[in-house]
Amino acid sequence: MTEPPDDSSCELPDLPPKDGRRHRHFDGVTWDGVTPQVYKRAPSSPSAPWRDVVRYTLVGETGEPTAFHLRYFEIGEGGYSSLEKHRYVHAVVVLCGQGKVIVGHEVFDVAPFDLVYVPSLLPHQFVNTGSEPFGFLCPVDADRDRPQGLSGAELADLLSDPVVREVVRIPDRVTSSKTDPIDPVRR
Numbered sequence: 001m002t003e004p005p006d007d008s009s010c011e012l013p014d015l016p017p018k019d020g021r022r023h024r025h026f027d028g029v030t031w032d033g034v035t036p037q038v039y040k041r042a043p044s045s046p047s048a049p050w051r052d053v054v055r056y057t058l059v060g061e062t063g064e065p066t067a068f069h070l071r072y073f074e075i076g077e078g079g080y081s082s083l084e085k086h087r088y089v090h091a092v093v094v095l096c097g098q099g100k101v102i103v104g105h106e107v108f109d110v111a112p113f114d115l116v117y118v119p120s121l122l123p124h125q126f127v128n129t130g131s132e133p134f135g136f137l138c139p140v141d142a143d144r145d146r147p148q149g150l151s152g153a154e155l156a157d158l159l160s161d162p163v164v165r166e167v168v169r170i171p172d173r174v175t176s177s178k179t180d181p182i183d184p185v186r187r
C-alpha cells in the first residue's frame with residue numbers, strides 16, 4: 001500500500017456537510033439526517049413522466065468542495081425515472097431492490113451491487129421491477145447540463161426495439177404519435 005496523495009479524499013478541507021457530520025448511517029431505506037427530496041422538484045410532467053422517485057443528496061449541494069454530487073435515488077414499487085439524455089455520464093451503483101435499466105438499445109436487469117454506466121447523450125430510464133424499493137447511488141458532475149427529453153426520431157428509434165418497448169415507461173400519446181417530441185425536463 002502506498003500513502004494517499006495530499007489531495008486524496010482523506011485530506012479534504014474542513015468543510016460541510018452543513019451539519020458537520022462525517023458519517024451517515026443507511027438503514028436500507030433512509031440516510032440518517034438527510035431529508036428526502038422530490039426527484040426533479042417539479043410534478044411529474046405528462047410529456048416526460050416519472051413516478052415514485054425520491055432523491056437524497058448525500059454530498060455536494062451544501063457547500064462541499066467537490067466536483068461531483070453524490071445522490072441516492074429510491075424508486076418505489078411500480079415507479080420509474082424519466083426517459084432522458086444529457087451530456088454528463090452516469091455511473092450508478094445499485095444498493096437495494098431490483099430493476100431494469102434502459103441504456104440506449106440495451107436493457108439490463110440489475111440488483112445490489114451492480115454497476116451501470118450511462119454514456120454521454122444516450123437515452124436512459126430506471127424502472128423498478130420488484131416489490132421492494134429500488135435504490136441506487138448516482139454520482140454526477142457538479143457542473144452539468146440539464147437532462148433533455150428525446151426527439152420524436154430518437155423515441156421512434158428506441159421503440160422500434162421490442163426489448164426496450166416492453167420496459168420503457170412513456171406517455172400513451174407519445175407511443176401513438178412518433179413525431180411528437182418529449183419536452184425537456186428539469187433536473
Ligand code: MN
Pocket residue numbers: 084085086090124147
Ligand atoms: Mn439521467
